[in-house]
Amino acid sequence: QVQLVESGGGVVQPGRSLRVSCAASGFSISGRAMHWVRQAPGKGLEGVAVISYDGSRTNYADSVKGRFAISRDNSQNTLSLQMNSLRTEDTAIYYCVMLTSSGWFSPPESWGQGTLVTVSS
Amino acid sequence: DIQMTQSPSSLSASVGDRVTITCRASQDIRTSLAWVQQKPGKAPKSLIYGASSLQSGVPPKFTGSGSGTDFTLTISNLQPEDSATYYCQQYGGYPFTFGPGTKVEIK
Numbered sequence: 001q002v003q004l005v006e007s008g009g010g011v012v013q014p015g016r017s018l019r020v021s022c023a024a025s026g027f028s029i030s031g032r033a034m035h036w037v038r039q040a041p042g043k044g045l046e047g048v049a050v051i052s053y054d055g056s057r058t059n060y061a062d063s064v065k066g067r068f069a070i071s072r073d074n075s076q077n078t079l080s081l082q083m084n085s086l087r088t089e090d091t092a093i094y095y096c097v098m099l100t101s102s103g104w105f106s107p108p109e110s111w112g113q114g115t116l117v118t119v120s121s
Numbered sequence: 122d123i124q125m126t127q128s129p130s131s132l133s134a135s136v137g138d139r140v141t142i143t144c145r146a147s148q149d150i151r152t153s154l155a156w157v158q159q160k161p162g163k164a165p166k167s168l169i170y171g172a173s174s175l176q177s178g179v180p181p182k183f184t185g186s187g188s189g190t191d192f193t194l195t196i197s198n199l200q201p202e203d204s205a206t207y208y209c210q211q212y213g214g215y216p217f218t219f220g221p222g223t224k225v226e227i228k
Contacts (some may be wrong), residue, residue, distance in 0.1 A: 110167070111165050
């Protein structure tokens with residue numbers, strides 16, 4: 001059974017950078033597209049970035065395009081999200097999500113427990 | 122972006138009841154529709170994909186239907202552990218977008 005564990009969250013000032021990561025265990029993610037989804041405090045879910053199974057293609061929500069970068073290391077079974085030029089509105093729990101297939105137009109299968117990123121001066 | 126709406130925004134029902142949640146997409150997404158359950162303070166959990174297929178381990182009390190722009194999630198024999206917020210999500214186009222959620226409470 002796949003387990004996804006996020007790490008790297010914390011408090012960061014506006015304009016600074018932060019990198020969050022997701023470590024998978026119990027299953028190889030190398031054949032699966034992966035997704036980052038976030039949830040602002042008391043709000044709903046928002047898709048942030050998606051990456052193909054081999055890392056060759058990525059896509060981003062308009063709200064983070066040009067500031068965030070998703071990447072993966074299949075040899076280490078990990079997923080990352082580099083967040084630059086952070087804004088207060090980026091404050092959220094960030095969830096790592098494994099999709100059901102290699103193609104990114106596929107549904108979510110497994111979710112991590114999330115890591116909280118707080119952007120505040 | 123594809124916009125997703127849900128109704129009702131919240132509902133309260135009794136143990137043993139059957140409840141239905143509706144989700145509508147702003148354009149045709151065929152059956153690229155998933156349902157996700159989130160209990161308070163917990164991470165989301167995937168329930169249904171392809172509008173009507175159950176994720177592994179999900180009990181058949183959850184049933185999904187629909188295609189195109191209109192979808193429903195039905196929960197049968199409602200139990201206290203079903204108290205949660207339910208989101209629909211389209212994955213037919215990026216960014217994947219979620220509905221605003223339906224909060225299900227037990228009377």
